[in-house]
Amino acid sequence: MNPPPKQPQGQTSLFQVYLRLRPPISQQHGASGERYLNVEPPEVYPAASGSENTSDAAASTHITLQPPNDSRKRAVEKFAFTKVFEENASQLELFQGTGMVSLVKGVLREGRDGLVATLGCSGSGKSHTILGSKTQRGMTQMMLDVLFRSLGPTIRNADAQADPVLLSSLAASDTSEAQLFSAAAFLESIYGDPSGERGRNSRAQTPMSRAQTPMTVWKPSHPYSDRNTESMNPVSMPCFKQIKDSVTNPEFELLKDTLSLCSIPRRHMPQRPSALPHLPDVSDLAIDMDPKSEHVVIVSMYEVYNDRIFDLLSPMPGGPITRPGANQKDKRRPLLFKPTGASPDRKVVAGLRKIVCSTYEEALMILETGLIERRVAGTGSNSVSSRSHGFFCLEVKRKVRGKRYGEETWAGNTLTVVDLAGSERARAAKTAGATLAEGGKINESLMYLGQCLQMQSDIQEGNKTALVPFRQCKLTELLFSNSFPSNNASSTQRYPQKGVMIVTADPMGDFNAMSQILRYSALAREVAVPRVPSVASTILSGSTGTKGSSGRTTPQSISMEELENAAQEIVRITNECETLAVKLAEEEIARQELEMKLRAAEERCLMIEQDVREECWAEMDERMEEERRRWQLAWDEQVGRHDQHIDKKIELISREVKIYEDPEPSRDEKVEELERENDSLHAKIAALERELMSRSPTQSPKKSKSKKNTMPSTEHTPCHNLRSSDADIENALRRLDYLKLADNSSSIPATKQTAKKQRKMTTRKWDLAPEDEI
Numbered sequence: 001m002n003p004p005p006k007q008p009q010g011q012t013s014l015f016q017v018y019l020r021l022r023p024p025i026s027q028q029h030g031a032s033g034e035r036y037l038n039v040e041p042p043e044v045y046p047a048a049s050g051s052e053n054t055s056d057a058a059a060s061t062h063i064t065l066q067p068p069n070d071s072r073k074r075a076v077e078k079f080a081f082t083k084v085f086e087e088n089a090s091q092l093e094l095f096q097g098t099g100m101v102s103l104v105k106g107v108l109r110e111g112r113d114g115l116v117a118t119l120g121c122s123g124s125g126k127s128h129t130i131l132g133s134k135t136q137r138g139m140t141q142m143m144l145d146v147l148f149r150s151l152g153p154t155i156r157n158a159d160a161q162a163d164p165v166l167l168s169s170l171a172a173s174d175t176s177e178a179q180l181f182s183a184a185a186f187l188e189s190i191y192g193d194p195s196g197e198r199g200r201n202s203r204a205q206t207p208m209s210r211a212q213t214p215m216t217v218w219k220p221s222h223p224y225s226d227r228n229t230e231s232m233n234p235v236s237m238p239c240f241k242q243i244k245d246s247v248t249n250p251e252f253e254l255l256k257d258t259l260s261l262c263s264i265p266r267r268h269m270p271q272r273p274s275a276l277p278h279l280p281d282v283s284d285l286a287i288d289m290d291p292k293s294e295h296v297v298i299v300s301m302y303e304v305y306n307d308r309i310f311d312l313l314s315p316m317p318g319g320p321i322t323r324p325g326a327n328q329k330d331k332r333r334p335l336l337f338k339p340t341g342a343s344p345d346r347k348v349v350a351g352l353r354k355i356v357c358s359t360y361e362e363a364l365m366i367l368e369t370g371l372i373e374r375r376v377a378g379t380g381s382n383s384v385s386s387r388s389h390g391f392f393c394l395e396v397k398r399k400v401r402g403k404r405y406g407e408e409t410w411a412g413n414t415l416t417v418v419d420l421a422g423s424e425r426a427r428a429a430k431t432a433g434a435t436l437a438e439g440g441k442i443n444e445s446l447m448y449l450g451q452c453l454q455m456q457s458d459i460q461e462g463n464k465t466a467l468v469p470f471r472q473c474k475l476t477e478l479l480f481s482n483s484f485p486s487n488n489a490s491s492t493q494r495y496p497q498k499g500v501m502i503v504t505a506d507p508m509g510d511f512n513a514m515s516q517i518l519r520y521s522a523l524a525r526e527v528a529v530p531r532v533p534s535v536a537s538t539i540l541s542g543s544t545g546t547k548g549s550s551g552r553t554t555p556q557s558i559s560m561e562e563l564e565n566a567a568q569e570i571v572r573i574t575n576e577c578e579t580l581a582v583k584l585a586e587e588e589i590a591r592q593e594l595e596m597k598l599r600a601a602e603e604r605c606l607m608i609e610q611d612v613r614e615e616c617w618a619e620m621d622e623r624m625e626e627e628r629r630r631w632q633l634a635w636d637e638q639v640g641r642h643d644q645h646i647d648k649k650i651e652l653i654s655r656e657v658k659i660y661e662d663p664e665p666s667r668d669e670k671v672e673e674l675e676r677e678n679d680s681l682h683a684k685i686a687a688l689e690r691e692l693m694s695r696s697p698t699q700s701p702k703k704s705k706s707k708k709n710t711m712p713s714t715e716h717t718p719c720h721n722l723r724s725s726d727a728d729i730e731n732a733l734r735r736l737d738y739l740k741l742a743d744n745s746s747s748i749p750a751t752k753q754t755a756k757k758q759r760k761m762t763t764r765k766w767d768l769a770p771e772d773e774i
């Protein structure tokens with residue numbers, strides 16, 4: 001097999017692909033216990049490395065993948081990588097052997113972007129490699145250390161108090177519509193500790209330990225976090241005061257954002273991670289820098305989840321989502337990867353929150369904060385499996401003076417660290433619901449990544465027509481779109497990025513998943529067919545002797561010529577067989593690939609089924625709700641109609657059963673009636689007077705004479721007659737009163753008249769009533 005092709009000149013965009021094997025872990029789920037992967041000894045391919053580290057010329061670069069001993073006859077595959085790291089390789093060996101320092105150097109001194117990514121099956125050790133563990137730092141932390149050590153005193157402090165204009169000048173040079181904050185302000189808004197001392201020298205958390213440490217438990221840890229809403233008022237926070245004090249008018253617009261950052265009402269505050277590891281030590285790997293230069297380091301983090309980009313430093317107020325429910329929708333705002341006004345020829349993730357860090361510790365804290373927000377879930381393959389592709393970006397910017405006016409601007413390059421989510425088989429991962437759907441998306445994006453990597457291998461092998469299909473999904477767009485020189489003549493010349501891909505594999509893991517990843521990522525591949533012992537050589541060797549292998553004597557009658565012919569025929573047939581065997585092996589691989597695709601399609605079907613089920617449920621819920629609303633409307637309508645019907649009935653009944661009321665007498669009638677009553681009263685009075693007269697001999701005849709005509713004659717003079725007459729008078733008076741009150745519309749003279757009559761009658765009563773009764 002040929003050694004892996006070296007990177008051609010000018011093709012620095014291509015990834016260097018390293019393979020790292022993971023040591024076995026006890027009680028691991030899904031491990032077969034059989035080892036499929038073997039590392040070829042280094043001396044077989046002496047100059048094969050292609051690695052930049054010439055010191056490891058004798059390093060292993062090839063592996064063979066031995067198919068499992070099942071009934072299927074499968075070919076042995078051989079894969080070539082830039083370098084292979086076996087199970088016992090340490091984090092430091094990997095850091096040095098994969099040329100991480102040269103990536104940092106490219107960013108600091110060569111004006112070249114760098115990208116390092118890990119690719120592999122779920123649980124194969126990607127996050128361990130890139131982010132480290134409780135005791136060991138990962139590639140990211142070591143690169144950060146080297147970077148900050150190299151920049152040393154050339155780093156400008158971004159603290160608003162120390163340098164109030166820095167953020168505004170950085171914002172003016174930023175091309176990605178980002179929101180810029182100083183690390184001190186950002187960390188304070190998260191952890192509420194202005195000094196930040198508690199986070200210093202703390203320990204990096206890998207996704208593994210994320211689930212096991214209090215980092216994922218969003219409980220109040222600091223006095224600030226226990227405060228009520230009044231104390232969360234930004235004005236009362238020290239950060240606000242600190243910034244506010246330092247605000248001078250020109251910078252206020254920019255710092256307003258910082259103030260709004262401080263005012264994020266966080267219901268829970270995470271704990272600052274503590275005791276982050278210091279090992280391995282990389283203090284001797286610093287890169288020399290011009291001490292007069294000035295730099296800033298800007299950190300941003302995002303994840304690609306379900307083919308959408310989300311900022312990891314703009315957390316949701318409710319805390320991290322570690323495991324969304326089946327019906328839980330992602331409420332975060334996805335970001336766009338697009339060219340912006342300030343960067344028309346180059347796509348950038350627009351609208352990220354970016355943090356300006358002055359120290360290694362600050363950058364580590366930002367990394368930890370972003371990791372808290374990243375999606376993880378427990379699956380059958382890994383107890384804390386990354387469910388998204390995580391991107392950690394370090395922009396190193398150098399101060400340059402504007403050519404025209406000498407103004408302060410910033411230019412630089414980016415180092416991107418990518419922790420890819422692992423490919424997984426739904427059956428092995430034992431996923432369901434949303435996690436199954438995530439798995440489907442992860443596999444799909446990794447399939448596109450595999451296609452891009454294969455195309456890169458084709459390009460390396462000289463196929464100039466091959467195009468890398470990187471626009472198929474967000475992941476490949478983010479990884480590859482800046483790997484090629486810009487076609488735009490007007491754009492500023494940029495070097496293509498330098499890429500390192502670390503492929504991780506568990507030699508005892510799932511054979512099919514592993515062979516698929518290796519096929520995608522390897523720089524070269526060869527299929528070896530196990531050789532069958534040659535029959536011809538056996539016969540030929542037998543023809544020279546007198547005895548066959550069975551010990552029987554060869555018949556003398558068979559001539560040598562015949563034997564040679566037969567042997568040649570056998571050789572021809574053997575060669576033919578071997579050619580067919582190679583073809584068969586190729587077919588076998590093709591079949592395996594198709595099987596993989598079939599499995600991927602099956603998983604996709606499962607996902608679609610899941611989606612359809614969810615959609616059906618949602619639709620049914622919607623219809624039920626609609627039906628309920630319709631029913632409620634019909635019910636309300638029915639109740640309304642019923643009420644109307646009752647009202648109509650009541651109206652009808654009330655119309656039929658009419659209460660008879662006397663018509664109100666008119667005014668004339670009232671007067672007439674009163675006059676009649678008056679007359680009868682007069683008559684009664686006259687009668688009474690007569691009666692009195694007849695009883696009293698002292699009564700003057702004049703008086704009796706004057707009343708003579710008006711008084712009717714009466715025979716009886718009983719006392720009760722007198723009383724009944726009085727009662728009649730009272731009644732008449734009361735009726736008069738009533739009439740007076742009831743006749744509101746009557747005119748005042750009429751009322752006066754009635755009152756007059758009343759007075760008159762009252763007087764008469766007093767005049768006429770017997771003295772003792774009065």
Ligand SMILES: Nc1ncnc2c1ncn2[C@@H]1O[C@H](COP(=O)(O)OP(=O)(O)OP(=O)(O)O)[C@@H](O)[C@H]1O
Binds near residue numbers: 122124384504
């Ligand atoms: N080189 C190694 N040395 C020791 N332990 C390792 C190594 N690689 C991986 N592990 C352990 O294996 C487990 C799984 O590793 P890790 O979480 O890094 O896998 P992963 O590939 O990132 O998985 P996923 O894609 O599901 O997120 C962890 O417990 C990790 O500590």
